[in-house]
Amino acid sequence: MNNVTNLVKKYRQAPWRVQRQWLGLILLGVALAALVAGIYLNVTARGTLAGRQVLMLEAEITDNKLANADLEANLAEASSTEKMEQHAQALGFHPATSEEITYVVVPGYVPQIGINLSTADPQPAVSNIKPEYTQTLFEWFALRIQSASASSGGQP
């Protein structure tokens, strides 16, 4: 019995060692928490910055649209019928009469029929902001884990 007691005493760690182990564990936990917090802050800050940039770019797009509308209106005002007629008269022109016109056949000439205001690049119907800019860190992790498990499960 004494032998057993001596053996236990012999291998029992000293109290200061136990305390150090606990302290080490706590410090490890703190370090991990700090790491996660750091990553979270980093991602959040980047998300915020991107969000601000998106808002600024959208404001810029709005400004450009307003400027375009103004330019179109100004151009139309500058080339209105009344102004063009005034310019033409100032340059010494007068409205043509049918007697002053000579008609000739131009081989191969095809007169333009109507106008076409179609644009080659139609407006995108859906938003093109990536989900990374709107997700939380946890949502991002969850999505990654889901996609990883889905891709591994899908392989033969």
Add this chain to the structure above:
Amino acid sequence: MKSNLFWRFRLIHIALTLAGVAIVVQIIHILYSPEAETIRAYGKTYSGQIWEFSPARGEIYDRKGQLLAGNKTMYETGVDLTADPDANEVAIAAQIYLGLDYGMVFNAITQPPGGIVYVVLDKFTPGDKVQAFEDFRETVKGTTTAENLAAVYFQPHLERTYPENSLAANMLGFVDRNKWAYYGIEEKYNTLLAGTTITRWVPVNPNDAQSIPDVPPGATLILTIDREIQAATEEILDNALNIYGADSGVIVVADPKTGEILAMASTPRLNPNEYWTYMETFPGETPYNRAVSQAYEPGSVVKILTMAAAIDKGVVRPETIYDDRTGTFEVGGITIYNWDHAAWGPQDMIGCLQHSLNVCLAWVATQLGQQDFYAYMQNFGLGHVTGIDLAAENPGRLKLPQDSDWYPVDLGTNAFGQGVSITPIQMVMAATAIANNGQMVRPHVLKATVQNGVQRDLPVEVIGSPISAATAQTMNWMLSISLENESSLSLVPGYSIAGKTGTAQIPTENGYTIEKTNASFIGWGPVDDPKFLVYVWLEKPQTSIWGSETAAPVFKQVVQKLVVLMGIPPDQVRLSLTSGGR
């Protein structure tokens, strides 16, 4: 000593633990307290704003791509009262650079409505004034004046603008500053032009960035009208009102093969950029666009429809003779007279049209019979709206035998355009059947729409064939010959024209007036391949009551402009070029 230290640590441990527990308990208490919902709602209120994303109103172009209605930037001017600006300095600068009233601005800042922190001074400040204000603010940068003026904010937004001012205003309509659309294209296609407004909650937290919805602008419209033809037509009409002393007038120019309206002039006209003058410009019940909204008794221009119906039915032929011995004809017990109360002797049907004999056409209508006559008139679209894509169309009135106010004499009078009210656009549509080989096309103003970058052209809409192609060709020949025989003032040298004048007495409570008339002319050309159809109506011309002396020369002026603007060579040149080209 060691034991004492242990207890101290233990006490601190307990105290901190209790504090932590207390905090957690308090948080739980707050979360589930009766006030929690209120606090949460309060927080949500300030966590973002409901934004309305209104699309830019679609633009309107003429057939050649000239802008007729667009948008320009205006600014809402406001003052942030939390910045506590000096009211005097702001009011002085606002008066000088923004054109606002000093007293209004001063009072708005010093005596704002209770509880507000932002006061709107003006909702529609032009961009040049805003720029002048900004320039001034820049020049005083670093001074207390600049600090005071920093409280003034400008919020841009779009306002409708019409670069051509009053040009085609009767057709376009207008949009007011509350974005309500009135009349014409603006009202008719308001849903398309305005697009769809999207409402969305936008958080203020930039970390919670939401995608601002991509609001597509309203549809762009391309009209059938030609800006140059419209301008020329309006100028001719305005001059005609001065020359002939008419109260008002209408000129419609259409493509008889497609129903496309190339120009539509009506008086009076409004500058839609100053729509607030509407009440002065259109007093009482003045129609905004007489061409579609004002029905009137057109007189003899309707004779072309009566004659077309009779020829199509086979009851008369061009060479059929009507012997006008007395200058009178009795229908339903009522005597009908010619316009000059004279007898014109034997006349073939061309002569009846050439001399515009009421008695002859009344006789033709009786030969046709009331059932067929009214069936043809209805097939020509009389008494119904044409369906033109302009707001406020008037259907006019064609009394039918089953109506309580119809009398047998109406058959005779309706035959020469009396007792029937129609709009100019109805007459235009009916005449397309004659000019276009029997096929009647719906008049329209919209040529194409552009939405999401894709242009969709509208097809021609044939709405019926009230007469055969053979009848139409016969009528073209008869109307062309009758104008030439008459040496009409409507004739344009070098061009074959088919047409008919109209002079209608105006009905009043005391019967028809003698001294005041509606003078009209409808015609088209070139007869072998019609490119234009023109309708002229002058209301109560004073220099002459006759359409042949007022409306006919106006028609000629319009055609002289049209052949130049549309590049239509004289008939001989055209035929020689065509044959040479082949």
